[in-house]
């Protein structure tokens with residue numbers, strides 16, 4: 001039987017990697033790296049650095065290219081574009097597991113943050129098993145999510161006493177507005193917090209990396225600054241990953 005490890009590696013700081021993840025990396029024979037291309041090369045580089053630091057030779061690295069995704073698609077085509085991309089990504093991953101891993105060996109996907117937060121790897125693994133062309137056991141190693149990194153860096157609590165938190169995407173925030181008093185927003189390409197002047201925002205970009213930027217305050221006071229800082233950083237680096245916690249201000 002082949003064995004697969006889905007290892008959460010944290011949100012960008014090599015020290016986010018847990019001891020459980022370190023042991024899992026050391027137990028891996030073949031690392032699967034799905035490359036998004038040049039622009040986000042740094043995200044691949046962190047994985048390669050972690051493998052070099054914690055991998056136990058002899059191990060191999062097997063690479064595949066992440067299929068292109070239609071990022072311009074608007075609803076309802078957006079859902080179909082994501083589904084299509086996921087299906088093609090699943091095929092690429094299936095080929096890696098089928099062709100690059102032998103029975104009795106352990107393979108691993110190193111997943112950004114926590115594999116359970118807005119990441120398609122677990123769904124892809126289930127897709128591959130359902131198709132039945134290759135069989136394996138798999139285990140999930142949790143990681144420090146960008147949500148945990150954000151609240152820790154802002155020295156704030158994710159939850160308020162006895163209150164719910166809603167985790168959502170920038171796209172949904174733009175469509176529906178805040179759906180709870182406390183909302184964490186990820187995958188936001190358009191600063192969708194603009195105009196939410198009755199909220200406080202804890203914003204963080206490139207969390208855990210040397211480029212980390214933190215801004216916090218009422219949206220009415222810091223919203224414009226975040227927009228400028230974000231646009232400048234994105235232009236400079238060619239990509240950005242940011243996350244924020246919106247907290248409704250007491251009336």
Ligand SMILES: C[S@@+](CC[C@H](N)C(=O)[O-])C[C@H]1O[C@@H](n2cnc3c(N)ncnc32)[C@H](O)[C@@H]1O
Nearest residue numbers: 011113114117145146186187206207241242243
């Ligand atoms: C595809 S999701 C992956 C989330 C990841 N599984 C996690 O646990 O954080 C990508 C989104 O996560 C957030 N993100 C991931 N890493 C981040 C970081 N270092 N700094 C800020 N936001 C980050 C951003 O909202 C980004 O758009």
